[in-house]
Each structure stands twice: as C-alpha cells, then as structure tokens.
Amino acid sequence: MLPPSSDRRVDAVIRDLADVAGVAVVPDARLDSLTTLRIGGRPRALLECSTADAVTAAVAALDAAGVPVLVLGGGSNLVVAGGDLDLVVVAVRNREVEYRGATDDGAAAGGEADDAAAAAGEAAPHGRIVVRAGAGLAWDELVADTVARGYGGLECLSGIPGSVGATPVQNVGAYGVEVAQVLHRVRWFDRHTGVDEWVAPGALGLAYRTSVLKNTDRAVVLEVEFHLDPAGRSEPVRYAELAGRLGVEPGERTEAAVARETVLELRRGKGMVLDDDDEDTWSAGSFFTNPVIGEEDLPTVRSRVADRLGVGQAAQMPAFPGANGVKLSAGWLIERAGFGKGYPSSSSLARLSTKHTLALTNRGRATADDVIALAREVRDGVREAFGVDLHPEPVWVGCSI
Ligand SMILES: Cc1cc2nc3c(=O)[nH]c(=O)nc-3n(C[C@H](O)[C@H](O)[C@H](O)COP(=O)(O)OP(=O)(O)OC[C@H]3O[C@@H](n4cnc5c(N)ncnc54)[C@H](O)[C@@H]3O)c2cc1C
Known part of the structure; x- marks a missing residue:
C-alpha cells in the first residue's frame, strides 16, 4: 500500500478540504487509537468534521476524486488491518441535539422541523416526543439525556458504545429492543446521487444487525430522529433476563430511568460497557x-x-x-x-x-x-x-x- 504522502491527488483534495469550515485535518492519525478493539494502521489522512455540511463536503470531494473513504463514528464496530491504509478517514463529529413536542394531531411541532417533516411525509407518531441528534454525538450521551429528561424509548439500548449516526447502520439492538422500533427519520447524504435528504426508516432496509448502509458506500448518516414516550415509560421489556431483574412480566413497560440503570448493571457484568481499566x-x-x-x-x-x-x-x-x-x-x-x-x-x-x-x-x-x-x-x-x-x-x- 502507498504511504500517506505519496499520492499528489490525495494531497490536493486534503489541502482543499482543510480550508472548508468545520473540517480539521489531524496529523499522524492511527486507527488503533480510534477503535475500541485498539487495532488498525495509518490512514492517508484523518478529517474531523464538526458539522453535517463539513461531513458532506469531505465525503463528496473524496468520492469525486476516487479516494477510498472510511466513515468513522466511535470505532466500536470495526476490525481494521494494520500498516499503511489506502484510505482517508472522515470522522463524523456533529453533536447537536434538539427536542420537539407533538401536537394533538400527532404532527411534529416547530417551524423548520414542521416543514421538513411534512416534506418527508413523516409526522411524529401521535403523542410522541421527537429528538433530533447529530450523527457524531456519542450514543449513550443521547440515551442518558433522553432518560434524564423523563422520556422513554432508548433505555434498553443504554451503554452501547459508538455514535448516534452508526445506530441505523446495523440497527443496533440489545435486551430485546432495536433502534428500528424508535427510529423516526434519518438525514443522509446519498453518495450515489449526491443528495442530502431526510428518509423514512423504510428506506434503510433495517433487519437483524444490518441495513442498506452496512458494508456499503451508499450514504453517510448526518442526523437521526427518534420518537420517544413523553410519559417516561420504557419500551416493552421483552428480554427475560432483564424482565426478571426488573421484576416485571415480559412485554410490560417500566420506568425508563430504572430500566436504564438495570441494563447498565447487566452490561457491566458482561464487559459490555467500555472501561479503560477493564x-x-x-x-x-x-x-x-x-x-x-x-x-x-x-x-x-x-x-x-x-x-x-x-x-x-x-x-x-x-x-x-x-x-x-x-x-x-x-x-x-x-x-x-x-x-x-x-x-x-x-x-x-x-x-x-x-x-x-x-x-x-x-x-x-x-x-x-x-x-x-x-x-x-x-x-x-x-x-x-x-x-x-x-x-x-x-x-x-x-x-x-
Ligand atoms: C463493548 C461493546 C459493546 C457493544 N454492544 C452492542 C450492542 O449491545 N448492540 C449492538 O448492536 N452493538 C453493540 N456494539 C457494537 C457497536 O457499538 C455498535 O455497532 C455501534 O453502533 C457502532 O458505532 P460507531 O460509531 O462506533 O461505529 P464505527 O465503528 O465507527 O463504524 C461502524 C460502521 O458504521 C459506519 N458508520 C459510522 N458512522 C456512520 C455514519 N454517520 N454514516 C454512515 N456510516 C457510518 C462505518 O463506516 C462502519 O462501516 C458494541 C461494541 C462494543 C465495543
């Protein structure tokens, strides 16, 4: 494989992207320090992108130049080869969060959001809260925030490492819940058509640990919306071990905050919550x-x-x-x-x-x-x-x- 500096074409694209707002070129990056398995060699370059527009600009420019791209979130679902890697890493780091309520007829409330929801034909389910999060936000930060605000829906997915944007990629799931159950819409940059658009979950082909995004270069997820229960009730507890620990019948709902703590406890016991000391x-x-x-x-x-x-x-x-x-x-x-x-x-x-x-x-x-x-x-x-x-x-x- 070529060393990072040997290809003038790549260098030229990176130089141009360094001038784009929200793009930071990180020198001497290594993937073993960016993946939870702690393996992986040297990419040609690492671009940290702090806005959705920066992510789109970086991926579009690299695709146009024919440069292989690795879209990176938290690096928690990657097995990366060592040595010099013939690719540029685009690290998705936009982290904004925004909540909106639901009107009586179930339509999402809030000016621009209203327009977008209407345009996509995707009004919020009746009586649900919708949270929109930047793809680069740490997933568990979002889960913790929703639960702290008294909203239910994401609690069984507590403690899963990685980013919000990667959750639809493999339809993350744990303890009887998958993101497909609470996914409202996804904003993606379609790398084949060059269109930045909101799509309904049906476009994602979500199935057990997979989607149209997994192992493909189809699109980059820029933002994700989830619908939540404003009364703070959990998703139905279907996983027997969790139901037993919570003292509920399988299929019952419980308080989201209690479910979150119990899930975290179970996950820690299995080494499934990241810990530098473990x-x-x-x-x-x-x-x-x-x-x-x-x-x-x-x-x-x-x-x-x-x-x-x-x-x-x-x-x-x-x-x-x-x-x-x-x-x-x-x-x-x-x-x-x-x-x-x-x-x-x-x-x-x-x-x-x-x-x-x-x-x-x-x-x-x-x-x-x-x-x-x-x-x-x-x-x-x-x-x-x-x-x-x-x-x-x-x-x-x-x-x-
Ligand atoms: C301790 C531990 C426990 C885990 N437990 C679970 C679990 O319970 N359930 C579960 O489902 N998974 C689990 N995982 C796997 C992993 O955390 C999830 O798959 C997570 O969603 C990966 O997110 P990431 O941001 O780290 O993705 P990365 O590892 O950075 O990337 C994974 C894939 O997604 C792509 N990708 C990342 N971000 C985007 C984006 N914005 N747009 C398009 N593509 C993107 C990447 O290109 C790559 O192909 C666990 C992992 C660890 C280390």
Whole structure:
C-alpha cells in the first residue's frame, strides 16, 4: 500500500478540504487509537468534521476524486488491518441535539422541523416526543439525556458504545429492543446521487444487525430522529433476563430511568460497557451475530450437539423461531465448541473476554492478525463441532475473516 504522502491527488483534495469550515485535518492519525478493539494502521489522512455540511463536503470531494473513504463514528464496530491504509478517514463529529413536542394531531411541532417533516411525509407518531441528534454525538450521551429528561424509548439500548449516526447502520439492538422500533427519520447524504435528504426508516432496509448502509458506500448518516414516550415509560421489556431483574412480566413497560440503570448493571457484568481499566471491554462487542438457520436444519444441529455433549445439552440448546428461520445463540455454541471464557489463555494477546464468550478482546498488544487468527479459530471450531456457520458482526476494513 502507498504511504500517506505519496499520492499528489490525495494531497490536493486534503489541502482543499482543510480550508472548508468545520473540517480539521489531524496529523499522524492511527486507527488503533480510534477503535475500541485498539487495532488498525495509518490512514492517508484523518478529517474531523464538526458539522453535517463539513461531513458532506469531505465525503463528496473524496468520492469525486476516487479516494477510498472510511466513515468513522466511535470505532466500536470495526476490525481494521494494520500498516499503511489506502484510505482517508472522515470522522463524523456533529453533536447537536434538539427536542420537539407533538401536537394533538400527532404532527411534529416547530417551524423548520414542521416543514421538513411534512416534506418527508413523516409526522411524529401521535403523542410522541421527537429528538433530533447529530450523527457524531456519542450514543449513550443521547440515551442518558433522553432518560434524564423523563422520556422513554432508548433505555434498553443504554451503554452501547459508538455514535448516534452508526445506530441505523446495523440497527443496533440489545435486551430485546432495536433502534428500528424508535427510529423516526434519518438525514443522509446519498453518495450515489449526491443528495442530502431526510428518509423514512423504510428506506434503510433495517433487519437483524444490518441495513442498506452496512458494508456499503451508499450514504453517510448526518442526523437521526427518534420518537420517544413523553410519559417516561420504557419500551416493552421483552428480554427475560432483564424482565426478571426488573421484576416485571415480559412485554410490560417500566420506568425508563430504572430500566436504564438495570441494563447498565447487566452490561457491566458482561464487559459490555467500555472501561479503560477493564481489558474485557477492549473489543468490538459481540464479534459474531446469532446464527439463523432453516427450521429444517434444527434437528441436525441438535443431534450434533447430542453427539458431542449429550441429549440433555441438546434439549437445552437455545433456539428462537422467527420469520426468517430459527435463531441460535452464538455465545452458547462457541462455549460448547470448546472456547470458554478467556480462551485461549491469560497470556494470549487476543483472547475471548473472561466475562462473555462472544467478545474477542485485545489485551493491549494484539495486532489485527492476532484478532483475526482467533476469530477464524472460533468460527472454524463451531462449524466443525455443530455444522453452524458464524458470521462476524463488525465491519472489516482492509482485512477479512
Ligand atoms: C463493548 C461493546 C459493546 C457493544 N454492544 C452492542 C450492542 O449491545 N448492540 C449492538 O448492536 N452493538 C453493540 N456494539 C457494537 C457497536 O457499538 C455498535 O455497532 C455501534 O453502533 C457502532 O458505532 P460507531 O460509531 O462506533 O461505529 P464505527 O465503528 O465507527 O463504524 C461502524 C460502521 O458504521 C459506519 N458508520 C459510522 N458512522 C456512520 C455514519 N454517520 N454514516 C454512515 N456510516 C457510518 C462505518 O463506516 C462502519 O462501516 C458494541 C461494541 C462494543 C465495543
């Protein structure tokens, strides 16, 4: 790969962008200091963009010049190769937040917002509050703010690292809630048409940990709107462990602030809240999605589990039927395939979290190659043991599993 300064074309675009309001060129950037897995090499340049217009200007200019772009939020869902990277990082850093109420007929209130909502045909759902946030705002800052103001809706997604703008990218979800449930509209810069526009959730193709934005260069998210419950009630609590801890029946709502604290407590216990002092959190979160298999394949998987671990374990294997097939638990399969918490050992540079088998962690000095080798070993081991394919959840840059 080319060193950052060797391409005059890239240098010329970066020089021009340095004069654009809201764009700051950061010298000597390294992605290992910008990703939660703490791996990744040197991009050609890093542009910090503090306004939506700056993000749009940077991406448009780089696309026009044919320069590969990495749109970066909090770096918490990335596996990035080491060495010199043939790309420019556009870090999305616009962080404004604005609330608006709902009128009796359910239309969003507030001049410019009214016009935009009407133009997009997207009035706020009846009786809901709408919050608009800049894509570069830290997601959990937004969740904390909504809950502190007494609004419900985002509480079960507390403690997820990263930015607001990345939440629609993989339809982030946790504890039985996905952003799709509370997403009102997204403002994106369509990189194919060059149009900056508000789109309804239907345009995003949101599904389990994916959307039309994931692993594509389709668009950059500039702002996101969520609709919230002004009475401060949580989304229905569907996740059994959370319901049990909260003392509610599955499907009931509770006070958003209480749900947030309980979710944070559960997440900390699993190393799923970033903590500089806890190496179990130096990860990209869940490394594999829960595999979805055809209903017809379930008996085969159960019999492979029975062969290996006995009929008792086979009967207990978590399996959740849904519209697209049966969802299995990646963490359960990984552990039963012989990859326990902390695998392979306390001296390994890359190892599974000691709190959760689904998180691959960098204990400080691992390279991208170390992490990828462990990911391959786990994926291959699960396939060999049970015939189930695991797919990575993070986005891969300059490397692949
Ligand atoms: C400890 C830990 C726990 C986690 N728990 C969860 C969880 O419970 N549920 C869950 O779903 N995820 C979880 N994650 C994964 C991750 O936090 C989310 O996917 C998060 O939304 C990623 O946000 P980010 O800003 O860090 O994105 P980045 O890692 O910076 O980017 C990820 C992808 O999104 C793209 N992207 C980022 N911003 C934009 C934008 N504005 N416009 C267009 N594309 C963009 C990037 O180009 C890249 O392809 C966890 C991660 C960690 C480290």
